[in-house]
Amino acid sequence: MNKYFLPVLIALSVPVALSAQTNRVEKDGFLGIGTTTPAAPLHIINGKQEIKFGTGTNTSAYSLSLGLNDDGINFDINSSVRAINFRNIGNMKFSLLPDGNLLIDRNGDVSLYTGTAAVEQNRYLALMNSQSFTSASGLKAGGVLVSGDFSFASPGKNDLVVKGNTGMGVPAPKARLDIAGGSPWTTNGWGKAIKLANANTIEFTGLQRSFGIGTTQNILYFFHANADGTGGANYFMMADGTTGNVGIGTVLPPGAGYKLAVEGTIGARKVKVTQGSWADFVFADDYKLLPLKDVKNFIDQHKHLPDIPSAKEVAQEGLDVGEMNKKLLQKVEELTLHLIAESKRNDELQEEVKQLRTVTSSLGKQVFHLQQKR
Incomplete structure (x- = not known):
């Protein structure tokens, strides 16, 4: 590391015209450049620009080294328990923690931008394993991709694309979506793992037909549609959540007293009917x-x-x-x-x-x- 980087950095970053500025070295060792009242070991003022060095307080002997290597500018601190912090007057804090984690803390939300253009850019914020491997995850123009490589998909805005398994409440998911637990729902022990809003369905896509399960108002519908998503929903089974009545191949008539209504032929090996009298x-x-x-x-x-x-x-x-x-x-x-x-x-x-x-x-x-x- 170039041990003389700091003086050179100061000299290049804050040009000082000695003929136009007043400099001073205080008796306590404070050096002022552009000021006669230095408030830090090194205090530089150049017009409306001001830099102070050595203003921190500590209970142990810590040192910070700045250097320029082939890999870039380096900040080195002689401690394994102290972070490198960047703060502003509004309490915005950007920290490189000693455990290797990154902390971004502020009063409101935190945003990470991939550009300064006035229009939306289709760019990734890549999270890479290392410089030697391309296995990664990333964010792209409002979408999120979780994949071993970026060529797997290009998620659209507000889309989430996951190449592997996703676990919710499951430490080692065994399926593309593996869910366990859920918020308590009923008094007899049912948890709520998935919730769909009114007139929304779960789609099961086959080569010739797509099948859906969804509810609207008080009716649960089972239906099929064309595989390409065209055409109307053809209901083949429905359940009335108010009466508990079920219809197969038919839409339940309003007020019908049938627990099971079937439009068509029923095939069975045995039918048992319980009678109150004979x-x-x-x-x-x-x-x-x-x-x-x-x-x-x-x-x-x-x-x-x-x-x-x-x-x-x-x-x-x-x-x-x-x-x-x-x-x-x-x-x-x-x-x-x-x-x-x-x-x-x-x-x-x-x-x-x-x-x-x-x-x-x-x-x-x-x-x-x-x-x-x-």
Whole structure:
């Protein structure tokens, strides 16, 4: 290091015309250049320019060396626990901390500019690992890039581009976005990790279709759209957050009482319907079974069975599967009772026929004996 750099720097930076200035060396060793009342060990005044050297206070012996090497101007301090600070009268502080960190402190926000042009410049503020490696992150014209190299992307204004995994509450993310934790949301333990505003969605992009999940007002929608983002949203499932009702292939009608509304065919291996009552009341002793003659009259008049909805009612109001099965079973049980009654009458008729045959056979024998006696 050039040990004579400081005197040369002073001489070059602040030209002093000795013939026009008054210089003074105080008895306490203070040197004034351009002033007769030096307030520091070295005090220079040149018009409205003023420089003071040696104004700091310290409890230990510290020294600052200035030098010019091939790598630039060097400020060296003989301490591993003291920082190099730059301050202004407004308490703006720029510090190189002894632990190697950089501190920028001021009363308001801190800005870092990559130029002084009057128009926006598409320039990076690069954060490099070292001068020997290009692995870096950076800021560019309002956008942020986190990548091993700047050629990966050129983020637009207000955009954030991350080449690797991003962890939120996760020390070692295993996916492009890995989230854990979240602000407490519900009283039964759910945390809020992601929040989307009204009419905003999460998009899942396929080669032929894009799928979205989003909410507006009180409805949660599942829909698909064209992969290129054109066309309207086609809703294939929705859930009403007020009623808890769910629609598949249909938009839930306002005020509909269906917990699940489906437009289309449902395929299942088994369907279980829980009923509060069943049709066994038909076998009660006090059940009044409608005579078949009355059943015929009802059918002739209404063109459907008693207690069974008509085709018009089914078309207008739909069909309750559980209730309909109960009514059909009721008709089967009624028909069974009619068959049992008919079977009983048939057995009675068979017995009467048998008795008539016995009487007829006895009469025949008597007639035959009478004819033989003649």
